[in-house]
Amino acid sequence: MKPSSKLRIEQAPQRLQDLYEQAKLARSHSYSPYSGYAVGSAIRIHDGRTWSGCNVENASYGATVCAERVAIQKAASEVEGKLVIAEVMVVTDSNPPWSPCGMCRQVIAEFAQDTQVYTANLEGEYFALSFAELFPSAFDRTQIHLP
Numbered sequence: 001m002k003p004s005s006k007l008r009i010e011q012a013p014q015r016l017q018d019l020y021e022q023a024k025l026a027r028s029h030s031y032s033p034y035s036g037y038a039v040g041s042a043i044r045i046h047d048g049r050t051w052s053g054c055n056v057e058n059a060s061y062g063a064t065v066c067a068e069r070v071a072i073q074k075a076a077s078e079v080e081g082k083l084v085i086a087e088v089m090v091v092t093d094s095n096p097p098w099s100p101c102g103m104c105r106q107v108i109a110e111f112a113q114d115t116q117v118y119t120a121n122l123e124g125e126y127f128a129l130s131f132a133e134l135f136p137s138a139f140d141r142t143q144i145h146l147p
């Protein structure tokens with residue numbers, strides 16, 4: 001699926017509006033004194049449960065963790081068995097909204113299965129696209145041949 005045209009969050013299905021609100025709330029907790037860019041994310045997993053996260057920056061810039069990875073790592077550390085990410089929402093105060101960075105795409109790929117990605121901003125605009133379209137030919141476990 002190609003990225004959708006611009007959509008309005010108040011016209012989205014309730015479950016997406018809820019994910020948006022969770023990501024927005026997480027964004028308000030952003031620790032971003034260096035870049036000044038607050039990012040919030042929320043994910044919904046296969047069984048319907050949700051987790052959220054914000055970006056957490058560091059004086060050693062490379063130690064910064066993006067909002068999407070915080071949400072995913074919170075989920076991965078609490079879910080028993082295989083984690084499957086159904087939906088990822090990212091909220092920034094940007095127009096157009098920010099898309100997940102390359103490192104976050106790699107981490108999403110580990111747990112992706114028919115995953116949908118939504119990028120939104122505080123004005124309530126959002127775009128929808130499939131993760132497969134966002135990150136084709138991902139390096140994943142099928143390429144690792146264990147001894």
Ligand code: THU
Nearest residue numbers: 035037039055066067099100101
């Ligand atoms: N950031 C995220 O949280 N998610 C992304 O996918 C892109 C970038 C954060 C990292 C850093 O704290 C700030 O945005 C500026 O790059």
